[in-house]
Amino acid sequence: MQEPVKAGLLGLGTVGRGVYKILRDNAANITRKVGAPVQISRVLVRDTAKKREVEIEPALLTDNIDDILDDPEIGVVVEVIGGIHPALDYVLAALERGKSVVTANKDMIALHGKELYAAAAAGGVDLLFEGSVAGGIPVIRPLKQCLAANRIQTVMGIINGTTNYMLTRMTREGCSFEHALQDAREKGYAEADPAADVEGVDAARKLAILASIAFNSRITVHDVYVEGITRITARDIAYARELNYVIKLLGIAKETADGVEVRVHPTFIPVGHPLAAVNDVFNAIFIRGDAVGETMFYGRGAGEMPTGSAVAADLMDAARNRLHHVPGLISCTCFEQKPLKPTGLVESKYYVRLQVADRPGVLASIAYAFGDKEVSLASVLQKHTDGEKAEIVLVTHRVREQNFQDALRLVERLSSVDEVSNFIRVEEEI
Amino acid sequence: MQEPVKAGLLGLGTVGRGVYKILRDNAANITRKVGAPVQISRVLVRDTAKKREVEIEPALLTDNIDDILDDPEIGVVVEVIGGIHPALDYVLAALERGKSVVTANKDMIALHGKELYAAAAAGGVDLLFEGSVAGGIPVIRPLKQCLAANRIQTVMGIINGTTNYMLTRMTREGCSFEHALQDAREKGYAEADPAADVEGVDAARKLAILASIAFNSRITVHDVYVEGITRITARDIAYARELNYVIKLLGIAKETADGVEVRVHPTFIPVGHPLAAVNDVFNAIFIRGDAVGETMFYGRGAGEMPTGSAVAADLMDAARNRLHHVPGLISCTCFEQKPLKPTGLVESKYYVRLQVADRPGVLASIAYAFGDKEVSLASVLQKHTDGEKAEIVLVTHRVREQNFQDALRLVERLSSVDEVSNFIRVEEEI
Structure with missing residues (x-):
């Protein structure tokens, strides 16, 4: 039996718990697929005394990042704290010490992707972030591998579950934006401050990540034109229906002769479009490539287990690559610097x-x-x-x-x- | 610049042409993503003198398989001949000689998957076959990697474009099976002998491949219960609509407490199901995993460029794995022998x-x-x-x-x- 691949988990919130449970519950299969057990050997939390929603050996918990960064046995760091600070510092430190990093942190990747990939390349390790976009839906690896032979022309996605839930309510019940937001809050889909969701910033971060991979050119969240759904009224929704459309908050990225366009805004799409039937908190990403034509990837865009599924899969890949001494096998693909299309x-x-x-x-x-x-x-x-x-x-x-x-x-x-x-x-x- | 990875292409029919064109047209990007040029250095055809629909240097063509098998510079063999003979012999010979194999051959994989994987393991090489199921839609690699941390519960797919086109016509126009078949023939979607499509055998082959990967247990086409669409009448279609269903030919694979069930048959699905909106020649595979929940993968299930896209991506992976000396990095995942559920x-x-x-x-x-x-x-x-x-x-x-x-x-x-x-x-x- 191979020695286990040891991983340090940064954060034991929603996604962290999901990753922990998946590795525990599906351990036998994961071991066989990777070729060695994958073991969370340390977990960074803010408060080691806090009661946890998942059963975990107290000795695994630490509130000191150095317990993970300085442990030479830990080959992979899984960052699920979220936000820029202190996540970015922790991740950079891990990469510099030759640890592969798996993260679900869209804020960090959308803003600091270039720097992080440079650190991963210098460390000769993996930087994987499937969980940062569209939760459990496989889309980053499909773009980087399965569709790699294509010139991608369009990426168009419903990549924010909160707003899709709200627009679905407004479409089905004819209710107002305010009512839909209240409903989303009660269901736990909208945060106390829903600005990042309803103003489109969350979707813009994810679109920046997808567009960078699709077009092989670094695009940050600042490059994305953003409009949220706050101006959408029940009246607009009703007219959309009358005209045979539905309104969705879309992230749209296209490569054109005049440059790359990246934009997030409410959009009328024909009722027959594959994205039109994507409702509630579901996400979907429609991709057009020159060879494959139209494809779409659909599923749950957030949550403990769906995002945990994506993070755990990345961890398995990082572990397998370490076992075979090929960390960083597939790395940054932003080879070009393509101009942005003027708005x-x-x-x-x-x-x-x-x-x-x-x-x-x-x-x-x-x-x-x-x-x-x-x-x-x-x-x-x-x-x-x-x-x-x-x-x-x-x-x-x-x-x-x-x-x-x-x-x-x-x-x-x-x-x-x-x-x-x-x-x-x-x-x-x- | 790295030396090119050389590949031998077996067959220059529809898919072979697609692969050749994609490698030619997207060469620069493919080179950067793989880390070296990927070059088709020899092409096996039946008649080297025949006029080709793609411009190709005549010196590349050969009608002698040994020109490829015996060439030590060829590291990857791409088999797009189809059918069992002679494809199986060629592929086994290639694997035995330590060449990685990429194939889109569903007949061969569904029937001889075990034998082929054993040969790949013995040769220490890759055996990749994304193109064998659902054309350009990424589904095999997503199952093997992106969803690898899940216990897969259900795979349910529209995996035959011909019959989906026919059922779409019957649903939209209320026409008969015979009329729809005639239409599919005129459009070039149905072959002269449409039995494999309309009787469900083609879908059964693809389902066997998907189920084997999903459940980590070898399932062959003989294990699949198969019923085609020949008995579906316009009357059934009309009643389905009245009852709020649509009729689709589905491949359904489930793991249950009583064993694995694998079946292909016409199926009533609710109009609101994600698969219900998959029309014409499009394919889609709905997958439920214990962590990720419901996901769906949608796109074109056949054709020169879509299937070529999948084969070219596999070729890129095989080439990258050779460059990094890790062929066979992800191989057979049929670790278990799960019982089939009695019908x-x-x-x-x-x-x-x-x-x-x-x-x-x-x-x-x-x-x-x-x-x-x-x-x-x-x-x-x-x-x-x-x-x-x-x-x-x-x-x-x-x-x-x-x-x-x-x-x-x-x-x-x-x-x-x-x-x-x-x-x-x-x-x-x-």
Whole structure:
């Protein structure tokens, strides 16, 4: 029997418990697949005296990171603390000491990926982070291995479970954003401060990670255009349905002739799109490659056991690579530096909802304003609200962002237009 | 620059051409990801003089397998001939000579997987076959690596594109099996002899491969219970819709307390199931693991470029493993020999369509016959066809196959029952 591969676990929160349980419950199979037992030999916690939700030998617990960093027997460090500090320092120290690192920390990878990969390369070790995007759904390894022969053209994903749950509620029940948020809080899907979720920042971090791998070019969270779902109303949801769309918060990354575009925003997608049926807290990532065509990866995007599943699998790979003396077998793939596409050049269709005066000629003046900036209209719905005011909903053809914004400014200035209530991008690609 | 890893390609048909094109068109990226160029240095064809649909240097072509087997520079053999003979002999010979093998040959893997893995282990090389199941969709490597920490409970997939295309046509247009088959032939999706597709054998081969990996126990195509779609009528499709189901040809593999069940048959699945929206020639595999929960992998299940994508990715892995001197890093995972569940013990719900006499008491006698074998009914629709005859459609609760078959025999013998027109299994699991 091979000597066990020893790992240090940083953090025993939700994901840490999941990893610990999986390694314990599926130990026999994991041992056979790796070729040696994989053993959590030390666990870093803030308070070693605290009562734990998982049964764990007290002697394994420590509140001193050096007990793990200085232990030469520990070959792999599993970081599931989250956040930048102190996780980043711990991980860098582990890599520098030649320990492979497995992490589920999207904040850290999306911001410090380059630095971390450099440290992993210097240490000659693995840096694996499947758990950082879309919980248990395999997507990073599929991109790095299974689809590696493709030139990836598009990555488009529902990568935030909280907002997908909220939009699902709003779509099914016609309720408001506030009501859906309250519901998500009660179910434990939304945190006390839901900003990172509802404002799209969480999705932007994950998209930065996916896009970096898909396009072989480093993209950080700062490169991502971000819009959250806070402006989505029950009315927009209802119009989406009437027009045969659903609204999803999508992370969209595309490689185009003008550069790479990376954006997170609420999006109209056709009801027949594979992503349209992804509901509740489920995540899914749609990927188009030049050879494989359209693929999609679907599953639970968060949680103790799903994310634990991804982290445990990475740990198995890191352990196997150590056993065979090939740590770092598959490492950073950001070989290129591709330009970002300027936001004004990004093309999309747009849904626009306007409050206008209900009199002849108003629609013509709006159409004229759009036309003036070369924005042509695909469909227009005029809804009478009372004798004096009307609501107009229109969908444009594909147009550059700059032209659309210019046209919108013209429309806003029309005397017959009271308000631009909302505009939402429309993605037709299947 | 590293020396190229040289590969011999056996076959230059649809998939072979795809592999060749992908390696040519994405060479720069492939080189960087592998760490060395991956080069097809020889191609085995039947007729070296034949005009090819892909531009290829004539000197690469050979009709003599020994030109590849005896070339010590060739480290990887890519087999895309298909079928058992001569592919099996060629692949075994390659493995014995210490060459890694990549194949998309489901027939061969489903029938000779054990023998092939033994040869790969003896030769100390890789045997990779992602392309053998579901074309370009990553599913074998996700099972072997990304979901490796899970105990897999269920694998349920649409893994034959031809029949999925036909069922999609039948569902959308209400057309007959024969019409759908004609359509599939005209589109090039069905072969001249469509038996392997429409009778479920092709799906059974792929299911055997998936189940072997999922449950770590060797399952061959002979272990799979197989029923095709030839008995599905437009009437069944219409009733499915009325009952809020769609009919799909599914491969279903489950591990239960009574053993492993593996079966391919037409199946009613709820319209809300992730697999229900998988249409046309698309494939999808739904996998449930104890940690990850529900996941699904979706994409194109066949074709030059999609299957080429999977084969090229395997070739990249095999090449990388050779470069790092770790061929066979991840090999056979059939560590156990799990018993198969006897067919009579397999549990399911059933849809049944009956032609009966239209008179009082008939329904009661049918319900009584089912009840006699402990089959309880979840729903019953009685449709009058004329004054004398009626059609009854019923759905049972979950029941053992043996009880259902016994009950059906009782029902068939009832004087008021003219015919059992069809019965189809119903899968509710989401």
